[in-house]
Amino acid sequence: MDDRPQTVKSKNGLPSAVRGQKNMNTSSNGLLTTIIIFGASGDLTQRKLIPSLFNLFRKRRTPKKFQIVGFGATEFTNEAFQKHLLKGLKEFAGYEFTTEEWDVFAPNLHYLSGKYKESSDFQKLADYLTKLENNEEANRLFYMALPPTLFPTIIENLGSSNQLHENGGWRRVVLEKPFGTDLESAITLNKQVHKALHENQIYRIDHYLGKETVQNILFTRFANTIFEPIWNRNYIDHVQITVAEKVGLEHRAGFYDSVGVLRDMFQNHLLQLLTLVAMEPPASFSASALRNEKVKVLSAIKPMTPEQVSTDTVRAQYKGYTEEKDVQADSTTPTYAALRLFINNWRWKGVPFYLRSGKNLAEKQSQIIIQFKEPPLAMFPMQTMKPNMLVLYLQPDEGVHLRFEAKSPDKVNETKSVDMEFHYDEAFGKTAIPESYERLLLDAIQGDASLFTRADEVETAWSLIDPILQTWETHQTPPLAVYKPSTWGPAEADMLLAKDGRRWLNEDE
Numbered sequence: 189m190d191d192r193p194q195t196v197k198s199k200n201g202l203p204s205a206v207r208g209q210k211n212m213n214t215s216s217n218g219l220l221t222t223i224i225i226f227g228a229s230g231d232l233t234q235r236k237l238i239p240s241l242f243n244l245f246r247k248r249r250t251p252k253k254f255q256i257v258g259f260g261a262t263e264f265t266n267e268a269f270q271k272h273l274l275k276g277l278k279e280f281a282g283y284e285f286t287t288e289e290w291d292v293f294a295p296n297l298h299y300l301s302g303k304y305k306e307s308s309d310f311q312k313l314a315d316y317l318t319k320l321e322n323n324e325e326a327n328r329l330f331y332m333a334l335p336p337t338l339f340p341t342i343i344e345n346l347g348s349s350n351q352l353h354e355n356g357g358w359r360r361v362v363l364e365k366p367f368g369t370d371l372e373s374a375i376t377l378n379k380q381v382h383k384a385l386h387e388n389q390i391y392r393i394d395h396y397l398g399k400e401t402v403q404n405i406l407f408t409r410f411a412n413t414i415f416e417p418i419w420n421r422n423y424i425d426h427v428q429i430t431v432a433e434k435v436g437l438e439h440r441a442g443f444y445d446s447v448g449v450l451r452d453m454f455q456n457h458l459l460q461l462l463t464l465v466a467m468e469p470p471a472s473f474s475a476s477a478l479r480n481e482k483v484k485v486l487s488a489i490k491p492m493t494p495e496q497v498s499t500d501t502v503r504a505q506y507k508g509y510t511e512e513k514d515v516q517a518d519s520t521t522p523t524y525a526a527l528r529l530f531i532n533n534w535r536w537k538g539v540p541f542y543l544r545s546g547k548n549l550a551e552k553q554s555q556i557i558i559q560f561k562e563p564p565l566a567m568f569p570m571q572t573m574k575p576n577m578l579v580l581y582l583q584p585d586e587g588v589h590l591r592f593e594a595k596s597p598d599k600v601n602e603t604k605s606v607d608m609e610f611h612y613d614e615a616f617g618k619t620a621i622p623e624s625y626e627r628l629l630l631d632a633i634q635g636d637a638s639l640f641t642r643a644d645e646v647e648t649a650w651s652l653i654d655p656i657l658q659t660w661e662t663h664q665t666p667p668l669a670v671y672k673p674s675t676w677g678p679a680e681a682d683m684l685l686a687k688d689g690r691r692w693l694n695e696d697e
């Protein structure tokens with residue numbers, strides 16, 4: 189029976205209008221879909237997964253027949269689990285919902301406690317699911333909302349309890365990041381999961397790809413004809429990709445200290461942003477066409493030599509980091525990094541891509557700046573003129589600005605930089621942008637892997653990050669810089685661009 193609410197309308201304009209709409213409300217084969225969440229008592233489930241699934245349900249986008257089973261070490265009855273999730277919804281959902289909506293959704297939530305390393309508990313899970321699915325064919329989406337060290341064990345246990353075999357319903361596994369801690373561990377992890385799963389059953393999450401504004405990079409480029417002809421080394425001077433965080437370590441200091449900013453943000457999010465800016469137009473939006481192009485971009489970047497690492501990277505730690513709780517007193521873990529990368533292909537040869545990200549910075553600000561070249565002939569006084577710039581604001585205040593020069597009135601030949609602006613909240617309303625997990629969960633249910641990273645993509649990304657990590661960690665080169673919290677990072681990062689006669693553009697300059 190379709191027990192989803194009848195009255196909730198989606199205010200979500202862009203994605204449903206443009207992409208994925210034909211599949212809305214389907215699980216593609218009409219079977220019951222069970223979503224099994226490992227790590228169900230954890231933070232991610234309460235803050236992101238359930239709020240996203242509930243909102244999809246309210247928008248009538250979940251499969252008609254669907255249920256969620258939480259699995260974890262914590263003991264919960266179904267009722268206690270539902271209560272725990274409701275508490276999370278009230279705190280984290282970020283949207284209003286009614287008691288009636290919750291009352292319709294809650295009976296779909298079940299819980300089974302068990303140990304991840306105990307193979308008999310997986311047989312227990314298999315039996316539990318079979319019973320819940322009335323012994324009928326069903327689709328199963330297994331979501332790993334827990335540390336990656338547990339992935340191989342869980343997948344092996346799922347395999348040996350015969351839960352990954354597809355005969356009728358599909359079987360898919362969603363893997364949270366981080367996928368490995370270096371190239372070698374990522375290759376090993378890929379091998380381990382490939383023992384039990386085909387690549388097309390694996391959905392590796394990078395939540396940045398679920399962000400509307402990140403998908404909008406492709407729409408800006410390929411749904412318009414005006415940008416693509418100038419999207420190359422003939423017109424673009426350089427590209428800046430910034431993912432600045434105002435927050436510090438929050439409650440993850442122990443984890444973060446063993447990882448650092450390069451593994452936490454660059455191997456995945458920043459390199460993904462770079463691929464979307466730099467890739468060639470794919471022949472279609474299919475998962476393989478899109479991901480082939482992304483892999484090509486990553487493969488066109490040469491891994492850095494140790495010398496390049498010392499000149500083209502900056503690693504830094506905010507002042508006071510080592511005094512934080514759960515951080516080693518002598519830790520050299522970087523909380524900020526800046527890189528200068530080149531893509532060695534016809535389109536981008538010689539155009540620097542500057543990437544930076546850090547914690548405890550002045551503002552939360554994720555943006556991509558495409559800085560165009562100066563006009564070839566200086567007919568007007570250059571001191572008042574700035575080069576054209578396209579800024580993709582990813583968060584907050586999502587939107588796009590195009591900066592160009594206009595003649596200042598009542599002056600002979602002065603110009604002023606002005607912006608053409610698009611803001612999501614003005615164009616689509618304040619609540620238009622959904623949580624990125626909504627889109628990713630829906631895509632995984634619908635079998636669309638285009639916004640998930642493929643095995644070769646993850647490994648190629650690691651092959652770029654590995655040499656940097658090795659030089660940083662083995663040779664401590666370049667020296668660890670220090671920056672004051674609530675600033676835009678260390679002076680060394682400014683130097684990285686200054687050497688090229690450029691500078692970072694912060695906020696709305």
Ligand code: BG6
Nearest residue numbers: 365395433435452453457554583
């Ligand atoms: C996560 C990182 O992947 O992304 C966190 O592990 C970081 O350290 C977070 O804070 C940033 O995500 P967002 O969506 O807030 O930009």
